Amino acid sequence: AQKVTQAQTEISVVEKEDVTLDCVYETRDTTYYLFWYKQPPSGELVFLIRRNSFDEQNEISGRYSWNFQKSTSSFNFTITASQVVDSAVYFCALSEGHAGNNRKLIWGLGTSLAVNP
Amino acid sequence: GAGVSQSPSNKVTEKGKDVELRCDPISGHTALYWYRQSLGQGLEFLIYFQGNSAPDKSGLPSDRFSAERTGGSVSTLTIQRTQQEDSAVYLCASSSRLITDTQYFGPGTRLTVL
Numbered sequence: 566a567q568k569v570t571q572a573q574t575e576i577s578v579v580e581k582e583d584v585t586l587d588c589v590y591e592t593r594d595t596t597y598y599l600f601w602y603k604q605p606p607s608g609e610l611v612f613l614i615r616r617n618s619f620d621e622q623n624e625i626s627g628r629y630s631w632n633f634q635k636s637t638s639s640f641n642f643t644i645t646a647s648q649v650v651d652s653a654v655y656f657c658a659l660s661e662g663h664a665g666n667n668r669k670l671i672w673g674l675g676t677s678l679a680v681n682p
Numbered sequence: 683g684a685g686v687s688q689s690p691s692n693k694v695t696e697k698g699k700d701v702e703l704r705c706d707p708i709s710g711h712t713a714l715y716w717y718r719q720s721l722g723q724g725l726e727f728l729i730y731f732q733g734n735s736a737p738d739k740s741g742l743p744s745d746r747f748s749a750e751r752t753g754g755s756v757s758t759l760t761i762q763r764t765q766q767e768d769s770a771v772y773l774c775a776s777s778s779r780l781i782t783d784t785q786y787f788g789p790g791t792r793l794t795v796l
Contacts (some may be wrong), residue, residue, distance in 0.1 A: 608771065609790070611787075612784055612786060615784050668783065669727040669741070670725070671727075673724075
């Protein structure tokens with residue numbers, strides 16, 4: 566069965582600190598996709614990144630970076646030099662990649678990040 | 683372009699009443715998903731529509747829940763005889779029909795059952 570675990574329920578940091586959000590997944594499929602979404606206090610889920618199971622290259626986008634390691638079934642998210650605007654709940658999610666089938670997302674419980682000034 | 687829209691943004695109802703929640707997906711997106719976000723259960727898949735295919739209803743929690751999608755666009759989620767445990771945020775997402783599609787979410791409808 567598919568499962569996503571975000572072991573960190575809440576994290577609190579001071580502005581400009583680096584912070585890493587952990588995500589561990591389980592799936593029996595060889596083709597799958599991993600996602601990170603941000604949910605700010607306004608409530609709308611904002612897509613951040615998608616990775617497929619065949620691409621283990623790390624990715625950097627501004628202050629955000631993602632480390633995908635199939636050997637440990639992890640897809641961790643690092644925010645460098647955090648800012649108050651990064652305060653949100655961050656969700657990691659998994660979908661299986663069979664074209665044309667339901668690609669429902671299996672979600673972790675989220676990590677609530679508070680960045681304090 | 684316009685994103686996914688949902689209405690109403692908030693709905694308060696009495697136990698036992700029926701409610702309808704609406705979702706307008708991104709124009710041209712053929713796939714549409716409903717999820718529920720509640721404090722105790724996190725985010726849960728409810729139902730999936732893809733084009734004119736039969737929907738995947740495997741996530742609906744009971745037969746009080748139903749959904750339809752008219753003309754391959756707008757979708758309505760109906761909850762009959764609401765119960766207090768139905769209180770949650772109902773989220774709609776849409777995606778294009780590409781292999782590496784990504785789901786884009788609407789702002790959600792917060793349902794409170796008194």
